[in-house]
Amino acid sequence: MMRPSLNDLTAFVAVATHRSFRRAADELGTAPSTLSHAMRGLEDRLGVRLLNRTTRSVAPTEAGLELLNRLQATLSSLDEALDAVSAFRGQVAGTVRVNAPRVAAAALVRDVLLRMAERFPDVTVDIVVENRLIDIVSGGFDAGVRLVGSIPKDMIAVPLARPIQFVCVASPSYLDCAGEPKTPEELQHHRCIGHRMPSGRLYRWEFERAGQELTIDVTGPAVLDDEDLMVEAAMQGLGIAYVPNWVAEAALAEGRLRTVLSSWMQGSEAVAVYYPGHRAVPPALRAFLDVVRDVRQIK
Structure with missing residues (x-):
């Protein structure tokens, strides 16, 4: 059996996670038809159906779910390895994906992003505004922002400068x-x-x-x-x-x-950036957290 390429495996993870060729194509910067063709080729090479397709939806099969679960951890480890190597360039670079409710996202824009751009010009902070609580790990985010009391216990929290009143x-x-x-x-x-x-x-x-x-x-x-x-x-x-x-x-x-x-009115509630405590912190995320801590000291 010919070993699938890393690009095909990455594309499969995007399609299976989003359950949409269109959204996965938007993330990867390609065309939905190209992704669909790549997935059929991947299935042919592996000899097993990975995705159930209808005219309106895409969902992983049992085999697809098994492959997805294993690949997510593997690709995450690969990203961490590449991020660790990037630190030797002497210039921190990369993208930090952050999930935050609108009010917290506004605080990041106001207090953090300009300082990030000045200190780490090669780091992009990609903020997704979402008011509902989500699992940031399964959602593909590096960090989230929430009230301290609602942050899962297995996460590490870095308080923002201003609590909510x-x-x-x-x-x-x-x-x-x-x-x-x-x-x-x-x-x-x-x-x-x-x-x-x-x-x-x-x-x-x-x-x-x-x-x-x-x-x-x-x-x-x-x-x-x-x-x-x-x-x-x-x-x-x-x-x-x-x-x-x-x-x-x-x-x-x-x-x-x-x-x-x-x-x-009730007392103020602390808001914090949080991130998984069980994995290595990529240099770009570390830079973002350093700026959050610095802003808190300034405020």
Whole structure:
């Protein structure tokens, strides 16, 4: 049997992981038809079907899943070996793939990326914005960003510079018209901008003061799943929004929004970059983590 090429095996992993010739082709910079032809050639050489194909989907067979599981670990080790060698060039290079929710991605853009570009010009930080929790290892990411409390125990966490403090905000025009709530219970008489979580459920607003904790179900004219849009809706006078302070700070500084119920807001929550603790850290990821730590010290 002729040994398959590394390119064909890499292409198979991309197709089997994405379960799509089109998405795999986008990742590899080739045409879906080229990938399809390569997969048929790979199956012919191995003498076994690796992929079940229909007009709408692609899924690995039992043999394909076995090969995928083994190849992922092998290719990861190969990448680590190549990254280790790259350090001898004296210039760190490569790509760091990071999965982060939108608010944390904005913090990376604001606080980290410029310093990365200045210190490590040959490193590309590829940020994928995704609000749902995922397995970064199986997703092919080098690192993720999440609240510290939601990071798996087998990961190593490096805190970001600024923790998240949630705030309730509304426009001056809305508050002049509707009045300012003095307690969380009074939100029942206000228009509130709902927040839909990645799971699909509506977020229940959380408050705390002097040991008393409250969770409030709010109603209003709109439900959104993006914090920037919530801030924009609040600035337009649609109602009160409950958002991370990072998202609203510019509008608050400009006077386009005001905080309400400040004495009822919970304490800040730490946010961290995290990465697998059981594998070697590639030079590009190490450089990224060094910048994150430096930014934290500066802040």
